[in-house]
Amino acid sequence: MIDLIGVYARLTSHAYRSWYAIPLRLIVGFGFMEHGYAKIARGPENYASILQELGVPAPDLLAWVTIFIELLSGLAVFLGAFIPLVSIPMAIILLVAIFTVHLPNGFSSIKLLSLDAAGAHFGQPGYETPLLYLAALVALVLGGSGPLALDRFLLRPRRR
Numbered sequence: 086m087i088d089l090i091g092v093y094a095r096l097t098s099h100a101y102r103s104w105y106a107i108p109l110r111l112i113v114g115f116g117f118m119e120h121g122y123a124k125i126a127r128g129p130e131n132y133a134s135i136l137q138e139l140g141v142p143a144p145d146l147l148a149w150v151t152i153f154i155e156l157l158s159g160l161a162v163f164l165g166a167f168i169p170l171v172s173i174p175m176a177i178i179l180l181v182a183i184f185t186v187h188l189p190n191g192f193s194s195i196k197l198l199s200l201d202a203a204g205a206h207f208g209q210p211g212y213e214t215p216l217l218y219l220a221a222l223v224a225l226v227l228g229g230s231g232p233l234a235l236d237r238f239l240l241r242p243r244r245r
Contacts, residue, residue, distance in 0.1 A: 106165070106231025109221045114163025116218065117175065121155030139185050151178060162225070165234025172222045179189070179222075185214035185240045 095101070124132045127144045129148050136144035136151075155178065160173035187210060190196075196208035 103208035103229060103231040106225055106228060107233060109163045109225055110162055110165050113218055113221045114159045116158045116222060117159030122151045154178060166234055166239065168225050168230050172226050176219060176220055179219045183212045183215050187215060
């Protein structure tokens, strides 16, 4: 029989506490890189025109800045490098997305409108997903990048 209390005690011991960061780093990092790649794949000029419609100043410049931040900061989070630094521009992107695009659509990211032979049809997503990304970044900043992070190798004190 499995000793559930023993398993729970082992998993919540100090030795395993920091491992929470790995799945957060992987999904947040990959998610940001995917969004940056999608903007490049569809054409940065298309993303710039969306920014222009939203009334964002200097849309061509900010389209490239956003793509750059999503790709490089996403990679940094994925690898566990400089998370407190790269989280700042990432959080700004998320907050801009929440307040300019998602807030009018409410909280839920999944709004099932109908279901037919072609499949499910969904409405505009709310701010739930960007808020989850923001919460994950806050958790990584407060709790650290965890084991197997590049920071552990880059920022460790050198022995003399």
